[in-house]
Amino acid sequence: MATGSGALRVPLPRARPADPRVLLVGLAALALAGLVVYPLAQVLVRSLRAEGAWTLAAYGRAVAPANLRALWNTVWVSAAASGLAMAAGTVLAFLLVRTDLPGRRWLRPLVVLPYAIPPFFGAIAWTQLLGPQGYLMRPLLDLLGLERAPWTVYSPGGIVGVLAIHFFPYVFLTVAGALERMDVSLEEAARTSGAGTLQVMRHVTVPLVWPAVLAGGVLVFMGSVANFGIPALLGLRARFYVLTTSIYSALTLPDFGLATAMSMLLVAVALAALLLQRWVQRGEGRFAVIAGKAIHPQPLRLGPLRWPAFALAAAFAVTIAVLPMAALVLTSFLRYFGAPLAAASLTTRHYAYVLGLEQARRALANSLVLAVAAATAAMALGTVIAYVHGKARLRGSGWLDAVGTLPSAIPHTVIAIAVLLAWGRWLYGTLAIILLAYVLAYLPFTIRTTAATLQQLHASLEEAGRVAGAGPLRTFRDIVLPLVRPGMVAGWILVAMPASRELTMSILLFSLRTETIGVTIFNMQDSGYTQIAAALAVVVLALILAGNLLLRWATRGRLGF
Amino acid sequence: MRIRHLVGLVLVAALAGGAVWPAGRAQAAPAPGGTVVLYTSLPQEIATSFARAFMARHPQLRLEVLRSGSTELERRIFAELETGGIRADLLWLADAPVFLTLRDRGALQAYRSPEARQIAAAWKDPGGFFTAGRLINMIIAVNTTLIPERVAPRRWADFPRFGRTAAMPNPFFSGSVFVVVATFVREYGWAWFERARREGIQVLRGNSEVAAALAAREFGVGMTLDFIVYGMIRDGAPLAIIWPEEGAVSIPSPVAITRSARNVEGARLFVDYVLSREGQQALVELGIIPVRADVAPPRGLPRPSEIRTLPVPFEWAAQHAAQIRQRFEEIMLK
Numbered sequence: 039m040a041t042g043s044g045a046l047r048v049p050l051p052r053a054r055p056a057d058p059r060v061l062l063v064g065l066a067a068l069a070l071a072g073l074v075v076y077p078l079a080q081v082l083v084r085s086l087r088a089e090g091a092w093t094l095a096a097y098g099r100a101v102a103p104a105n106l107r108a109l110w111n112t113v114w115v116s117a118a119a120s121g122l123a124m125a126a127g128t129v130l131a132f133l134l135v136r137t138d139l140p141g142r143r144w145l146r147p148l149v150v151l152p153y154a155i156p157p158f159f160g161a162i163a164w165t166q167l168l169g170p171q172g173y174l175m176r177p178l179l180d181l182l183g184l185e186r187a188p189w190t191v192y193s194p195g196g197i198v199g200v201l202a203i204h205f206f207p208y209v210f211l212t213v214a215g216a217l218e219r220m221d222v223s224l225e226e227a228a229r230t231s232g233a234g235t236l237q238v239m240r241h242v243t244v245p246l247v248w249p250a251v252l253a254g255g256v257l258v259f260m261g262s263v264a265n266f267g268i269p270a271l272l273g274l275r276a277r278f279y280v281l282t283t284s285i286y287s288a289l290t291l292p293d294f295g296l297a298t299a300m301s302m303l304l305v306a307v308a309l310a311a312l313l314l315q316r317w318v319q320r321g322e323g324r325f326a327v328i329a330g331k332a333i334h335p336q337p338l339r340l341g342p343l344r345w346p347a348f349a350l351a352a353a354f355a356v357t358i359a360v361l362p363m364a365a366l367v368l369t370s371f372l373r374y375f376g377a378p379l380a381a382a383s384l385t386t387r388h389y390a391y392v393l394g395l396e397q398a399r400r401a402l403a404n405s406l407v408l409a410v411a412a413a414t415a416a417m418a419l420g421t422v423i424a425y426v427h428g429k430a431r432l433r434g435s436g437w438l439d440a441v442g443t444l445p446s447a448i449p450h451t452v453i454a455i456a457v458l459l460a461w462g463r464w465l466y467g468t469l470a471i472i473l474l475a476y477v478l479a480y481l482p483f484t485i486r487t488t489a490a491t492l493q494q495l496h497a498s499l500e501e502a503g504r505v506a507g508a509g510p511l512r513t514f515r516d517i518v519l520p521l522v523r524p525g526m527v528a529g530w531i532l533v534a535m536p537a538s539r540e541l542t543m544s545i546l547l548f549s550l551r552t553e554t555i556g557v558t559i560f561n562m563q564d565s566g567y568t569q570i571a572a573a574l575a576v577v578v579l580a581l582i583l584a585g586n587l588l589l590r591w592a593t594r595g596r597l598g599f
Numbered sequence: 600m601r602i603r604h605l606v607g608l609v610l611v612a613a614l615a616g617g618a619v620w621p622a623g624r625a626q627a628a629p630a631p632g633g634t635v636v637l638y639t640s641l642p643q644e645i646a647t648s649f650a651r652a653f654m655a656r657h658p659q660l661r662l663e664v665l666r667s668g669s670t671e672l673e674r675r676i677f678a679e680l681e682t683g684g685i686r687a688d689l690l691w692l693a694d695a696p697v698f699l700t701l702r703d704r705g706a707l708q709a710y711r712s713p714e715a716r717q718i719a720a721a722w723k724d725p726g727g728f729f730t731a732g733r734l735i736n737m738i739i740a741v742n743t744t745l746i747p748e749r750v751a752p753r754r755w756a757d758f759p760r761f762g763r764t765a766a767m768p769n770p771f772f773s774g775s776v777f778v779v780v781a782t783f784v785r786e787y788g789w790a791w792f793e794r795a796r797r798e799g800i801q802v803l804r805g806n807s808e809v810a811a812a813l814a815a816r817e818f819g820v821g822m823t824l825d826f827i828v829y830g831m832i833r834d835g836a837p838l839a840i841i842w843p844e845e846g847a848v849s850i851p852s853p854v855a856i857t858r859s860a861r862n863v864e865g866a867r868l869f870v871d872y873v874l875s876r877e878g879q880q881a882l883v884e885l886g887i888i889p890v891r892a893d894v895a896p897p898r899g900l901p902r903p904s905e906i907r908t909l910p911v912p913f914e915w916a917a918q919h920a921a922q923i924r925q926r927f928e929e930i931m932l933k
Contacts, residue, residue, distance in 0.1 A: 104933060170817040186763075275801060277932055290674050290771070373834050376815025383835070391644060397664075466682065549675075550636065550665045550686060561667065566808025567643050568815075 059510050063432050066422050070441045073419075073478055077456035078448065084459055085298035096295035100303060105296075108284040109303055115194060115269070115280060116262035119201035124255040126202070126354070127209025128247070133351055135217040138337040140348045151359040153207035154586055156539045156556060158267025159575050160204050162563050163362030164191045165271065166369050166572075171376055173365055192275040200268050203358045205261045209254030216250035235338065249318060256315040263307050264449035266542040267560060281307070282451045282542070289455070289546060298459075301452040312447045363579060370572035388573035398574055400551065401558040404469060408554065409538035412476035413530045419477070420484025421526060425514065428489045429500075439485065446482035453479050454543040467549040475543045480533045487532065491525025492518070531589060539578065632659030635865035638676065639691040640669040640774060640852075642807050642827060645885045652881040653872050660865050668805055669694040669774025680706055684859030688866040691732055691854040691873070694774025696781070696917035698853045702728040707855045710867055714874035717891045719903075722851040731851030732873040734888045734903050736825040737779045739841040740810060745819035752820060754844045755783070759791065762798035766812055767822040770927055772804045775824060779848045780927050781916035782909050786845075792930045802931050813838055829886040829897060842907070849908035851890065 085096050099105070130149055134142045152160065167174045168191040175187055190196065224246070228238045266282040273283060281304045288297040340347050369375055370388055377383035392398050423442045427435035445453060457475040458466070465471040495518065503513035541556035548557045555578055562571035639646055643666055650662045665672070669692040679685045685706060692698075701707050702724065709727035722731035739758060741751045752758050758765060770777035783791050801818065803809050809823040814836035825847070828840050854873050856866045872878040879889040888896045888903060896902050916923065 169815075170812075171815045274804065277802075287771075290671065292674060292678065374814045374831055374836050375811055376817070377835065391647070395647060463682065467686065550663070562643065564808075565643065565668065565805045566803070566811045568811055570643065 057430075057432070057510055059426060059430055059432060059514070062422050063426050063434055063438065066419065066426065066438050066442075067434070069419055070423075070438060073474065074441055074445060074481070077453075077460035077474075077478065078444075080459040081298050081301050081452060081456045084294060085302055088295050096299035097302075099293075099296045100299035104279075105284060105300060105303075108279045108281050108300075109307070111194070111278060112263055112280040112282075112304070112307060115198050115201065116259045118198045119205065119262045120255040120258040122198065122202035123206035123209045123258040124251050127206045127254055128213050128251050130351060130354070131210050131213035131217060133347060135214050136338050137340050137347070138344065139340065139351060140344065141352065145351055145355050148355040148359045149210060150207040152204045153211075154535075154582055155204070155362070155579065156267070156541065157200070157204040157265055158271060158541055158556070158560055158563075159366070159579070160200050160362055161268045161271040162559075162568075162571060162575060163365045164196065164200050166365040166375070166568070167191070167361060168196065173368065174361075192272055194273075194276065194278050197269050197272045197278070197280075200272065201262045201265060202258070204268070205258040206358075208257040208261065209251065212250045212254035212257070213247055216247045220246055252318040253315065256311055256318060260308060260311045260315075263304070263311065264451065264542070266451060266545070267556075271560075271563060282449065285451050285455070286546070294459070297455060301449075301455055304449050305447070305452055308447050308449050366572045366575050366579065369568060370576045372569060375568040388569045389577075392570050392574045392577065397553065398555075398558055401553045401555045402578075404552060405538050405540075405555040408469060408473055408476060408540075409534040411473055412480060412537045413534035415473070416477045416480045416484045416533055417488075417526055417530050420481055420529070421488045421519075421522070424485050424488035424492055425518065428492050429495070429518070430510070439489075442485050443482040445478050448479075450475075450479050450540075450542040451546065454546040457543075458547060467552065469552050472544055472547045472552060472554065475547060476537050476540065479543065480537065483533060484529050487529035488522060488526060491522045491529075495521055528593070535582075535585070539582070632657070632661075633862045633865055634661045634663055635689060635862050635869055636663045636665070636687045637689040637691060637869070638665050638667075638672045638685075638687040639689075640672060640693050641666065641691065645826075645830075645887070648885055649881060653869060653878070656872055656877065657865075657868055660868065662869065668772035669697070670770070670772050670777065673697055673774070676701070676706075680704070685857040686859075687857055688860035688862050689854065689856055689869055691852065692774050693735060693850060693852045694777055695731075695850055695853055695911075696778065696913050696920065697774065698724070698729045698855055699913060699917040700920070701855070702726070706858055708858045708860065708863075710856050710870055712867070712870045712874050714871050717893065718874060719890070719892075722890055724853075729853035729855035730870070730874060731890050732854035732870075733852050733882055734890055734906075735775060735850050735852050736842075736888065736906060736908075737775060737822060737848040737850070738825050738828070739843055740813055740821045740823050740828040741839050741841060742813045742816055742819050742837055743839050744837045745816060748839075751839075751841060752843075753841065755791075756787070756845070758820065758822065759795040759798045759800060761820040762800065764818055765820040765822075766801040766803050766809050766818040767795070768806050768809050769802050769804050769932075770924055771932075773806055775806065775848075775850050775852075776822075777920070777924065778850050778911060778913075778916060779822070781919075781923055782848050782911050784923065785912050785915065786909055789926060789930065792927065796930055800931075810838070825888065825900065826886040826897075829900060833886070842901075846907040846909040848911060849903070849906055850911065 086092055086094070088095050133139050134146055134149075139145070164172075166172055169175060170187050170190050170192075172191070175190065179185075179187060191200070220243075225238050225242050228242045233241065264282065266286065269278070269280045269283050270286065273279060279287070281300060285297050285300050285304065288294075288300060368379075371384045371386065373383050373385050373387075420442070423435070423438045426432045427439040448456075454475050457471055457478065461471055461474060465474070499517055499521065500513050503517045504510075508516065539556050540554060541560055544554040544557045545560060548554060553561075555574075559571050559574050559578065562574065637650075641649065646664050646666045650664050653662050654660060665675075665687065667675075672690075672692060673694065676685050676687075676690070690698075690701070690707075698707070707728045711727040712730065715723055715727075715730050718730055722734075724730070739752055739755070745764070752761060768776045770780045780792075803812060806823045806827050809818075809821040810827045810831050812818050813821045813823070813828075814831050825840055828838050832838050832840075854870055856863065856870065860866050874891070876891065876894055879891045879894040883889055883894060883897050886897050886900075888900055888906075890903065892902075892904075
């Protein structure tokens with residue numbers, strides 16, 4: 039930023055003919071038209087057209103009994119996962135934030151760890167733990183004296199469980215945040231009025247955090263509705279399909295009409311969830327007591343329950359965070375999955391194979407390039423939109439914000455189809471088409487994070503720039519940008535991380551030489567190469583954990599876990 | 600704080616750069632002789648090993664392999680045919696019938712390899728559009744710790760009886776299974792599948808997945824390919840191959856050069872290599888039954904002439920591919 043300012047040190051004209059930032063609005067509008075509006079419109083149009091005429095025929099096929107069942111499966115599986123996640127997330131948040139539970143410090147990063155692990159890694163790991171002959175299943179069967187498992191993770195219940203494990207950190211984090219911000223004087227008031235601990239909880243604490251619980255639950259629901267990897271890896275054996283996996287099958291036929299019509303169903307479910315979220319948060323302002331500094335209340339004494347509660351919480355944390363990773367590591371060293379667990383069955387062959395595999399190295403490189411490019415592009419566009427809307431309040435910028443944040447309601451499967459329909463003819467088989475999908479998917483996130491940072495920036499700072507004679511663009515560059523940069527860096531990283539292991543969009547858009555690491559691991563697992571999939575997953579997990587530690591160190595613990 | 604940020608970013612960028620650089624360089628400067636692109640359904644590790652063997656023989660060529668299930672590759676192939684031609688120079692799939700369709704659509708080019716003289720006439724296209732590069736056999740595999748020999752199925756007709764303890768692969772993924780489904784429909788009618796569904800036969804995805812699930816004791820009996828089971832037995836898995844009394848389903852897996860091939864010379868060298876003694880020997884070492892009479896099969900596996908096989912209706916399967924898959928889906932997958 040410091041370089042190149044010398045050339046511009048000419049006094050700028052004082053009288054402003056037209057705000058040059060209007061140019062920014064124009065450019066952003068153009069970018070959004072091509073990136074968001076045109077592709078998404080393609081999905082709708084394609085769902086209504088067949089053989090050159092307008093028709094509802096595709097919707098006729100989309101509401102066939104099997105597809106309606108997929109719709110219903112999506113809804114109930116996601117609702118069940120949200121329910122489980124809300125229960126577990128709330129209890130854990132309360133235990134870790136408000137009580138004197140031993141080991142709170144190290145339990146917290148452990149329970150949010152599933153958030154950092156790609157969901158389909160979890161699905162792979164859980165097939166190894168609770169599959170018909172899983173590491174946990176075998177001793178369990180022996181214990182019960184059963185020949186074969188009456189239930190395995192290859193089932194609707196398994197899908198619900200793995201979804202809940204992977205998305206429950208949403209609930210945990212929102213509830214923990216609410217508990218930390220809560221105005222404790224309300225509880226104290228109740229207590230001084232003679233209410234007991236349970237009464238205080240029932241009448242004060244729970245009503246106060248309930249909106250946070252619901253908000254987290256809706257996030258889990260939306261994440262589950264849009265998820266592809268978990269139902270794809272766990273649902274096939276049970277012949278259990280949800281919308282995302284049905285759309286994937288429709289594309290393999292290929293039946294674009296059906297795929298797009300079912301995409302509209304998927305969008306409808308996501309929109310319903312979004313409306314629910316709006317409704318849940320409608321009165322948030324009343325009690326979101328973010329204002330004052332958090333007063334750390336006296337932790338609730340668990341008394342004799344202290345150690346039992348610890349045992350439960352620790353067992354839960356180990357089950358969701360440690361066991362899956364241990365399963366992947368163990369499997370990656372086995373000659374074949376199911377081999378007796380003895381030294382003779384161990385081999386490092388699979389690591390030698392995947393590390394020497396050109397396709398795997400290329401996929402890793404592709405994913406890194408895509409993550410960096412997508413985060414940068416989404417951040418650039420997101421910053422412009424957040425600025426012209428939230429700060430400069432230029433004409434027409436409200437539309438930009440609305441259109442730019444629209445994709446947050448669109449499941450990633452649909453985004454991939456949209457990009458394919460819009461740009462596939464020219465860009466199929468290139469990394470560019472995957473990049474477009476990533477930018478489209480992550481743009482709303484960058485707009486929101488930058489807008490939040492911009493809000494903290496007082497208008498007087500910009501005015502100072504103007505008074506000193508700088509034009510609007512110069513003010514933006516020299517005053518606004520440096521001040522919001524930390525927020526932007528955080529937003530950048532929060533896009534780059536999920537993008538680097540993306541599966542749902544990449545699986546529909548990849549081609550020869552443009553495989554991402556997510557696609558490569560998914561396909562290996564899906565074809566039955568359990569060991570090499572596990573070995574590659576362990577390599578990627580190591581990179582993810584290293585990246586997280588680096589992030590934590592670089593941000594002094596503000597980001598990462 | 601800001602310095603830490605910068606250092607962190609630089610490190611991340613360096614990591615990213617380090618990972619990208621070698622790949623970028625490798626693509627920027629291909630070896631003389633160029634790159635040959637192969638779409639194949641050979642199992643992952645076998646595809647890699649065979650590609651290495653080929654490149655060791657022809658160091659001036661770079662063989663790039665896209666590996667997936669036959670059906671998924673076919674989806675890609677037909678989509679690419681619509682948009683400017685198949686992007687691969689070579690196809691080597693288990694779904695033999697699809698080569699008839701591709702030939703008739705003009706998507707292949709003829710090449711009569713000098714090595715093809717050693718291959719039986721039944722295994723090559725009269726016009727030279729494709730030649731079998733390996734012989735794969737759908738057999739019954741059992742996990743010997745779960746299914747003792749005396750109760751193991753001897754015939755395909757016995758297979759459905761094993762119900763929930765038995766697994767078969769999915770013709771929506773694997774081309775060889777598609778051939779088997781077509782063969783069974785002609786041999787036993789759809790009744791075989793209706794019974795299999797009633798008894799609870801589990802449909803998995805690929806042949807490799809069935810073999811892996813058998814080794815993991817998830818199932819006792821499975822329908823899968825001979826060489827995959829053979830490889831797992833070599834790895835110590837407690838599996839056994841049963842050659843069904845009615846006959847295995849033997850599928851000559853064709854290799855062909857596409858009409859849109861960019862590196863025709865390189866593609867021809869690959870076909871020559873696949874059909875050569877050396878190439879067939881490389882396949883034998885990977886557990887695959889050779890198509891040349893002058894190369895001995897892997898130890899413990901039969902010569903092609905010793906294999907009893909069910910009659911495979913290649914033409915019929917090619918003509919009715921969509922209906923066969925659809926009916927299978929209705930019976931087994933809904």
